[in-house]
Amino acid sequence: MILTFVEQAAGRPDRSSLEALTFARRLAAAQGVPLGAVLFGPAAEVAAAVLGAYGVVEAHLVEPAGLDAYAPAVWGRSVAQLVGASPPTVVLAAGTDRGQEVLAYAAAMLDAPMAANCIDVRPGEPFEVTRQRWGGSLLEKARLDGPVRLLTVAEHVTQPEEAAVPTTVSISRFTPTLSEADLRVRVIGRVAPEPGKVSLADARVVVGGGRGVGGAEAFSELEELAGLLHGAVGVSRVVTSAGWRPHSQQVGQTGTRIAPDIYIACGISGAIQHIVGCKAAKAILVINTDREAPIMSRAAYAVIGDLHTVVPAVSAEIRRRQAL
């Protein structure tokens, strides 16, 4: 069997988990084994019921006694014990914070290997995976050996796709055996998101600024353009390291991943660690003095010039047209 850890909120499976399930179903078909899922938390049963559309035949609802909150070691222990109960060949999860974390716990507890952020897998002996390194700017082909193999599926690579023939999901409940130590790490509180703020990850327009902006004050030019376009400002790491802007605005491997309709990258050279954060943009417009900057080969459009003249001119042109 192949077991997939499915994350859900209010009875709806997360999109990343549906991507992972689609990936898992193809692997299950290639290996000729059934597809199972493991779910946690309130409303897990509601979420489990819809997984037949994705080819799941067996869903395990984990009910850790007296624990509703997210607790990574408890969830990892539960997955590890489910594996022990009916050995699946492969355990999968989405490459999300929780997916990586729960699977890493399960792998450590099982003393089994885990490959993070896979985009492809070739079952067989040896079992080969292709996985992302450097946040996705490099790929690695690797062997994954062991009686049970754990892997996470890189987000936004596989499109979620329902099975040609839906299956009937048989639902069972599982209560893990936990130690005091498993229970130590758990969510004890939450802080809700700020209401009404355009989040960088969801913005339709992102105006990006890099070293070429030259200092903290000059960001007002980018703020103005972003405001006119109801977008957000994103920055490179040079900008956050210099303290010109907070890290929450950083785009890239160690920052936020954005997917706007257009990313207007001003004074940014296009290091691979920045590109992995913005390559999901539908279009990139570069504003740069250097027509040889590496980002040019990733961009659909470019303006060659000093951003301090180009950006205010674009804002002025938008205002002029809006006034007509």
Place this chain on the structure above:
Amino acid sequence: MNILVCVKRVPETGGRVTLSADAREIDTRYLGFTVSPHEECATEEAVRLVEANGGSSTVLTLGPEAAADQLRAAMAIGIDRAILLETDGQDWDPVATAAAIVDAIRAEAAAGVQYDLLLFGNEAADSGDFQVGIRVAIALGLPCINGVKSLEIKDGVATARREAGGGWEVFQVPLPAIVAVREGINLPRYPSVPGRLRAKKKEIERSVPVARQAGAAGPEKIRLSLPAESEGRAEILGTGADAAPAVVDLLERIGVLA
């Protein structure tokens, strides 16, 4: 309070990456080296915590002799001690890396050094395995919090926050504990010139890690490749301020100008 920070030496790549002839490594002939931004922040956090609470900080890496540079960089901003688990330069998989770190921590304990806090990066910059900290935690029986962007230590308890769904999740664990941090938890300082000079003179404690013989291994790298990207040439809309009307035409065309 005693803090250990684990960092990994990685190449500092720029706009383009080229691979070695056997496609097993990045071609580093023209590159410098660094550690992950997450680990730079973990290092800074260790220095701040010791500044605030007293005690001592130690940086540890498993890597080639040249990784001494990364240890010195950490000492230059105020880390007190450095430990190099010296390899022959071959990559160690995350299972083996975690086991070697566990051995080193046990050796420290045997010599009378106990750590209250072990800081890791959330993931290594190059391999991005997302597991070394958790494997060390399970082996040592310590609680572990990942993805941490704010950390407070008070009366032997660590309170940590991480981002989740646009808001925050709060965790709390007793020390000793492992915390894997993300960039953004702090703004690392630049090393001062005297700091750098001091670090140059400091001793680096070296040992040779023993590879683990039994149990899990991997993932085992076969070869690297560059993802197929649609590389093209950007359409030049114009030069300087004169390009503004063409830019706004484009914004109208793709429908982002209300």
